[in-house]
Amino acid sequence: MLTGRTALVVSSQCRSYTTKHGLRPVPVLPNATLETFRKDAFEPATPALLPRQTFSQLPAIPRWFSPASDRTTTLNRHYLARFGATxxxxxxxxxxxxxxxxxxxxxxxxxxxxxxxxxxxxxxxxxxxxxxxxxxxxxxxxxxxxxxxxxxxxxxARVYLAQASINDLPRALRDDLPVPELVLKVGKGDVYDSSIWIGQAPTYTPLHRDPNPNLFVQLAGTKVVRLFSPNAGRAIFARVQEIIGGSASATMRGDEMMQGAEKKALESEVWDDDVESGRIGFEAELNKGDGLFIPKGWWHSIKGTGSGMTGSVNWWFR
Known part of the structure; x- marks a missing residue:
């Protein structure tokens, strides 16, 4: 449940776009201090956007990506090619x-x-x-x-560099993505895992949930995230299994959610704005330097929109 203060933040600081069919804009925190993040997002376990451009100083943003003449983003191939054997x-x-x-x-x-x-x-x-x-x-x-x-x-065919662990990258690339202070100090102080995601829009990650809190940061391009509470997400997943006559586990997710009947049904239930499913959730649009907190167990699906390259990084922490 949103507190009075958080509700005020929603009305005063969220983007002006309106979502459909029960989806509300994700609240934007008034500042990026550890105290505010802990009190208004981490402890109540509610999704929250950090103030826009909070992570714009990450070295990976200017080193890995380059602006294109048509206002899109391209990869900095000259820099990344140095690590081509990775x-x-x-x-x-x-x-x-x-x-x-x-x-x-x-x-x-x-x-x-x-x-x-x-x-x-x-x-x-x-x-x-x-x-x-x-x-x-x-x-x-x-x-x-x-x-x-x-x-x-x-x-x-589309090729998506997806869920590549930062720990498996060369030292120079790891140094381009230092762990944010919020991740190191708000919980137990250790990172469960981390990933980078790079691909040409449109990109798509189907509805799923994570076993740890997640800080998701956009490095390039634009992504839209739709989030659902544990109960609401479980209901969507169960409805999809009923539609396709499936019996997949909500915990152990495999390639079935990336192709075939399950992929189509999941995407329709989450993203089709003419689906009268009674869903209640949140939506956030992230651009370069923006960060989103996704609480443990919250279901979410992510789409890279527009054109050009999109890039993201996330840290799962305890």
Whole structure:
């Protein structure tokens, strides 16, 4: 339940956009002090936005990303290519197909660079194994093009660097993402885990819940987060299982939520504004430097919107 003070913050500091079907704007804290964060967000276990641009000084923001001429964001390939041998987890989706692999960061950078190109009709057995439906061409002494720009088939596969642990990154990249003081001091002082998420919009993370409190920070681009209390989220999940005739566990989530009937039903229940489901929850829009607190057990789904690159980092803490 919102306190009187928190309700005042909601009315005076939240963005002016209006959400639909019971979704309210996430309250914005009046400041980013440890005392305020603990009293108005962490202890009552309610979602909260830190004041806008609280995390704009993270070194990763200017080092990993570059502004583009069309007001979108691109990756700073020159900087990130120095760490190209680093192995990272990738999620690859192509229409209704989905797979997870581990590949080098340089492979991901090539995929991002090629994402606006079109495919050549000649198949590549190696590459299609990693990016379903993709068709590549060979490099020549005259061309270093990853895909043929002459073909008419538009690319449909998307590659998302998802849930890559910061601890698995090289020291220089870890130093670009120092753990925020709030994470280190508000709870028991230790980080359960952390992740980075980088991909070209639109991106999508289906409805799920985490076993630890979560500080989610936007590094580039725009993401919209929809959140539901433990009871409300459980009801949405149960309704989806009833719709598809499934019996999946709400605790152990696998690839079933990323493809097929469950993915479609989950996305519809959470994101279709014409679905009369009686849901009650929160919505937040995050831009570069914004931070969102997601309490333990709260269900949430995240979409990267607009165009260009989106980047995020989160810390789960005890």
């Amino acid at each position: 192995i990272v987890p990738l999620e690859i989706s192509n229409n209704d197909k989905f797979t997870r692999i581990e590949q080098s960061l340089s492979f991901f950078l090539e995929c991002v660079n090629a994402s606006s190109s079109t495919y050549d009709v000649r198949p590549s057995r190696y590459f299609s194994a990693y990016r379903p439906g993709a068709r590549a061409i060979r490099r020549t002494s005259q061309s270093n093009t990853f895909f043929s720009a002459a073909a008419l088939t538009p690319p449909t």
